[in-house]
Amino acid sequence: MIPLPRENAPAWTDDEPLECVAVIPEAPNVVTFGFRPPSGAPFHFRAGQFLTLDLPVPGNPVSRTYTISSSPTSTAYVSVTVKAQDGSVGSRWMLDHLRPGMRITAHGPAGIFHLPRQPDGKYLFIGAGSGVTPLHSMTAALWERGEMPDITFISVARRPSELIFRRRLEHMASRAPGIRLAFVVKDEDPFDAWTGYRGRFNQLMLGLMAPDYLDRDVYCCGPEAFMDSVREMLISLGFDMDRYHQENFHAAATTIDEVPDLDDYVPGEEAKAEIVFGTSGVTAECLETDTVLAIAKASGLNIPSGCNFGVCGTCKVRKTAGEVHMVHNGGISEDDIADGYILACCSKPVGKVEVAV
Structure with a gap:
């Protein structure tokens, strides 16, 4: 049995492997894996950061980066939520083979896509697919501070059954009126009525879901094309893009220098x-x-x-x-x-x- 963190115990470092302690299905081909350090060392990170896991895939060990989906307010464990895409190797191995008791070499935590140290602002979180994982961590961190957060959370998926963390987000929102949720799906699930937004996420939806979006800091995560479309919407609506932040699972940055330049077209006001x-x-x-x-x-x-x-x-x-x-x-x-x-x-x-x- 892994001990719980002791008072004043040294924090976990990546010299120690992490032991899988929980496997929780979330959605089709989506699973949350919970980890704890065998020594019982506390785990410290900032909401939105990621871990890199060395996965012992037979014949071809691989390293994969996954955003931490749990809240940093709990230092006893850490979780990552993994979606196995078509053709994925590491994620598919995790869903098929990683079970409680197995130990994995991990590196991190790292990443600059996270909340400020004093997150007292108004936030707009926009996520698509598994891109909601860092946004869930941020929401949980703000909710668990014991103060009333001011969050509008927009989650986009192909169908309702693929809305990751829907029930957890609804639970937090039911306890904190400052958390407002909006879900957008492309298709309905058979034999399950859907009464939320349906179609392609667009400017009209944004205005209905977050009328005060110009006053908020935006955090966005999802497929590249989705984030491109969100940036285009915001730019065309006159949003201050200095208040826009995004993460990409395929190229997660660990330092400011690694953040790619976004080649967005911004119409010149005097051009x-x-x-x-x-x-x-x-x-x-x-x-x-x-x-x-x-x-x-x-x-x-x-x-x-x-x-x-x-x-x-x-x-x-x-x-x-x-x-x-x-x-x-x-x-x-x-x-x-x-x-x-x-x-x-x-x-x-x-x-x-x-x-x-």
């Missing part, structure tokens, strides 16, 4: 642009922050429109030259985009652009 309305023979000068629809109306041209938010698709027009920065909310298909179409209400010119209007 000049030009829109040529080819069919009408009208040319208008504008700024890169103006939309094609707004400049068309200002030029006396009529582009049919409805929602003005990239949802309905009414303002779809064909771009014949140049580039635009378009952040839509599902009102146009990828095939239409490939064929040169844009939504005028949410497309901003980059330099000189020509449209068939």
